[in-house]
Amino acid sequence: MNPDQLADHLYAIVTRVVERRRGGRGSVDSLVARTDIRLERPRNRDHGDWASNVAMRLAKPLGVSPRELAEEIAVDAGRLEGVASAEVAGPGFINFRLDAGAAGVVAKVILDAGEAYGRNVTQAGSTINLEFVSANPTGPLHIGHTRWAALGDSIARVLKASGAQVASEYYINDAGSQMDKFGASVLAAAKGEPTPPDGYPGQYIADLAAAVLEREPDLLALPDDEALGRAREIAYELQLAEIRQALRDFNVEFDVWFSERTLHAKDPRTDRSLVDDAVERLRAQGHVFDRDGAVWVRTTDFGDDKDRVIRRSNGVYTYFAADAAYYLNKGDRGFRHKIYLLGADHHGYVHRLRALAGAAGDDPDRDIEVLIGQLVSINGAKLSKRAGNIIELTDLQRWLGTDALRYSLSRSPADSPLTLDPELLRSHTNDNPVYYVQYAHARTRSVSRNAQAAGVARSAFAPELLGHETESALLGALQEFPRIVAQAAELREPHRVARYVEELAGLYHKWYDSCRVIPLGEEPVTDLHRTRLWLNDATGQVIRNGLGLLGVSAPERM
RNA sequence: GCCCCCAUAGCUCAGGGGAUAGAGCGUCUGCCUCCGGAGCAGAAGGCCGAAGGUUCGAAUCCUUCUGGGGGCACCA
Known part of the structure; x- marks a missing residue:
């Protein structure tokens, strides 16, 4: 019984309740969206394993009190197989508690799936071009590019894990x-x-x-x-x-390295370049005009604050022309959805890019997405070319280590300003969240090795024995992983994966402290120990999968 | 002037309309004869920048204001 399955059962129950009350006049779907009937993990463990607010959502349209409705739903929900209890609490929450056995099967599900656990199909069918970094090849990458490298790569990974067809792409500005x-x-x-x-x-x-x-x-x-x-x-x-x-x-893999020169190269048969074609295609869409000898795109039609020149009066194309050609080329290559990851210092491009989509006949709200990230500072000092205190990516990497650097850049949302403390990142202690998580993983591996030596094997699996409160907490978190990945993909927020593995690591440490996998002294090995080994190994697998999405290693030993 | 982003514990930061707002660091108190103490248990620490509004319910959504960061080329 995972939360999605429970949500399906709950939806069926709610449907019946609404029909009973409405007598066929108006379905559930007309009252509340299917996706709004969700189960959440309550912050407070006293509130059960999963909680639903569905009664509060439906109370008003049905004209009943939330608690009364919740009671009615809870009666049926409490009878579901695998549900130990469904209780009404607070203003009208329904709090579910699962049987230990029903919750525990996730350990086996995880180990059967292995690296695939967490993958989902929520983005299936979407074709996404994800462009990031795209720094000029006229100098080394610096910290300003580093955040987008870490973020963009992880976004690509969670999108792929969620079933999207993704090309992560680096645009090389090698012309001009x-x-x-x-x-x-x-x-x-x-x-x-x-x-x-x-x-x-x-x-x-x-x-x-x-x-x-x-x-x-x-x-x-x-x-x-x-x-x-x-x-x-x-x-x-x-x-x-x-x-x-x-x-x-830096563990950043690009699927495509796209040279700007490709756009300017003349086709020998037609003597035309992709840029030439792009301007004509925009013109055919009706968004191009001539003025003062220059060629302009009427980007103001799409929210830009002024129109933009695409070809100067001296006949030379502007950078915008190459952007247009590149945008169209992405579509020609089969990518419906184009994501651009830009730094805050480039946010002036947003309107222009969206206008480009509109001028090309695409839908600026659906086909293009510009993610703006805030800049990174170190020790409170803003780093910029102008200030002359640029730090290179490779220096940072050598200084801090790939894992610490990638992780610290990945654990905050892109639009949140970030200050790195190099002393903290250099410390190989718990000051540094990445070590907390990696240590938890190393510990699962160590327990696994020791278990083998002590004769504890995964020969039996009795999930109903996993009744300790730290075990149900750990199992609940393990069940959540696939939806965390899906959420990270949907919102383009890989930091959610980082925060998740931190929480998981914490729950693992707490469990480790109160539940032994390997019996003490001369005590016999029981099915409880064997089942706990499943849980231990499953936790290690999920931490490994989570760190993998962030491009961070999961060491066997530290 | 116009536009974008941010404001939550002493510090760095999480919190997609839900219950008593969280984590790590720092401070204080405990826990190693046995699976890694890079860990765990506990304490202290908050007018969620301010004021209105929407809602049964707002840190979260809307408006205004204040403070901070960034951007407004026939540059690339």
Whole structure:
């Protein structure tokens, strides 16, 4: 008996009650949405294993008191198999208590499913393109990108676990003038000249220059134009490789690396690029006009505060044009839903992107979704390029460790400002929530190893014996995991998984403290010990699955 | 000026209209002869920024205000 099954039974009972009272005039569905009949885990354990507010929702439309209605529902609900009791409490809650056996079967369900436990089909049928990071390949990733890398990757994972067809995608801005500035900066460094105006400063440019010279020793003997091109291309290749490696080391996997150059490349047969086509497609939709020699998109039709130029009067496309082409290309590749993860410093793009969807003939409310995340600060200091106190992703990783860094970035919602305390993250103690969770996992593994040595095996499974209060608390939390994953996917909030595994770890530690898996001294091994081993192993599996969704390791030992 | 986000314990942060608002850290008190004490049990700590509104019920939804962060290019 899991909460979803119980909710189904409850719905059937409520349907009967409503029919009895209404005599066929008006169904349940006309009074309350099916999804509003939900079971929640009460905060207070005295309120049972699961609680429903359905009576309070229906009392008014039915014209009865919530408690009276709750009593009527509770009588039937109390007779359900697997339900030990259904009691009315407070203003009209119905509090359910499950039989230990009915609750305990989840341990077996989990171990049968293994890594698949938690997967669900709530997002089945949706095709989602999820774009994040997309940093210019003109320098290393810094902390500003780090949060989106952690978050975006975990969002992709929970979406996939919920049955969505997802492509996580990195848009490489490798076209345009910033690449030339980048190339010029590297070439200048190779020549030993100072950084050109508007160029990229930084030690990494000098390092790249050295690497470029190593690859192309005759670089400086080439004509200037050619040298610039070679420097730019080699440095680009090296820098992009470094970015990819940094993300791989951070357990961030992109399905697609999309080069902006793809959009500008002319098709040799038609001599047209995807950007050319995109502008014409928007024009055909009726949202493009010409003014002052430039081509504009009427983004104000879709809530933008001013119209945007897509092709300048000098004939050069703006960045917006590439954005449009890229957006259309995502749709052409079969992705109905496009998610963009942007930092708060880019929120000005939101209207523009939504306008793009509208101008392309899509529904801006349904086909495009822009997630805005707040910036991260360290020790209270905001980190920005302007302030010159950028910290690189790879430095942070080496400093704090991938697990601690990913976890701390993943355990808060994206729109919540986040301050990292490096001292705290470096501490390998309980100061650091990730260790609390990882320790719980390591402990399940240790118990499992010790159990084997002590002759306790999963040879018997008697869930009705799991009657201790810490056991019913742990079982209830284990039952919740699939809906936590589904919720994280639906809301694009992977931090819910982090908070969940923290709670689960806490419940496990409490259980461990009061219930032994391995008998003391000369006591005999009983089915209770064997069944507890199932529970121990199931808990380890769920913590492992949860951490996996966050890209954090679940160590066997610490 | 216009737009977006935030405000909850001393600190860092959770809390999708429900019951007595939570966790970790920090402070204080207990618990290791036996499965990992990186743990557990307990104490203290709150006008959920302010004021209105919606609701049987608001930290949560709406409006206004205050305070903080960010953004408003024929840049990329």
